[in-house]
Amino acid sequence: MAIHNALGKAGEDAAAAYLERNGYEIRDRNWRKNHLELDIVATKDNELIIVEVKTRSNTEYVEPQDAVNWQKVRRIVIAADAYIKHFCIDMPVRFDIITAVGDIGAFKTEHIKEAFYPPMF
Structure with missing residues (x-):
C-alpha cells in the first residue's frame, strides 16, 4: 500500500x-455503488450523517476541508441519494466533514457539522 493510501486509511480509522x-x-x-463512494455513513439522534473524511499530513499549503469543492459535494450528494434509495431510509440527512491532520496514530481531528447542504440540480 502506498504511503498516502495508508495515511488516508488511518485518517478514516481515526474519524x-x-x-x-x-x-x-x-x-x-x-x-460503494458503481463509481460512487461514501467514506462514512453514521446515525445519531434519528439523523443520517454522511461524513466525508479528509486526511493530510500537514496544513502547510491548504486546509483539508478545502478539497471538498462543488464537484466533490455533487458526487457525495448523488452517492447519498443512491444510499438512501438502496436502503429505503426515511430520516433527515446531514453532511459533515471530518479532517484528520498529522501522522498515523497521532491525528488532530476536527468535526465540521453541516459542512454543506445539497445543491439544487
Missing part, C-alpha cells in the same frame, strides 16, 4: 473512532 466515542453509530464505511 470513525472519533464518531463512535461521541455516540454515533457507524452504519457503513467506504460504501
Whole structure:
C-alpha cells in the first residue's frame, strides 16, 4: 500500500473512532455503488450523517476541508441519494466533514457539522 493510501486509511480509522466515542453509530464505511463512494455513513439522534473524511499530513499549503469543492459535494450528494434509495431510509440527512491532520496514530481531528447542504440540480 502506498504511503498516502495508508495515511488516508488511518485518517478514516481515526474519524470513525472519533464518531463512535461521541455516540454515533457507524452504519457503513467506504460504501460503494458503481463509481460512487461514501467514506462514512453514521446515525445519531434519528439523523443520517454522511461524513466525508479528509486526511493530510500537514496544513502547510491548504486546509483539508478545502478539497471538498462543488464537484466533490455533487458526487457525495448523488452517492447519498443512491444510499438512501438502496436502503429505503426515511430520516433527515446531514453532511459533515471530518479532517484528520498529522501522522498515523497521532491525528488532530476536527468535526465540521453541516459542512454543506445539497445543491439544487
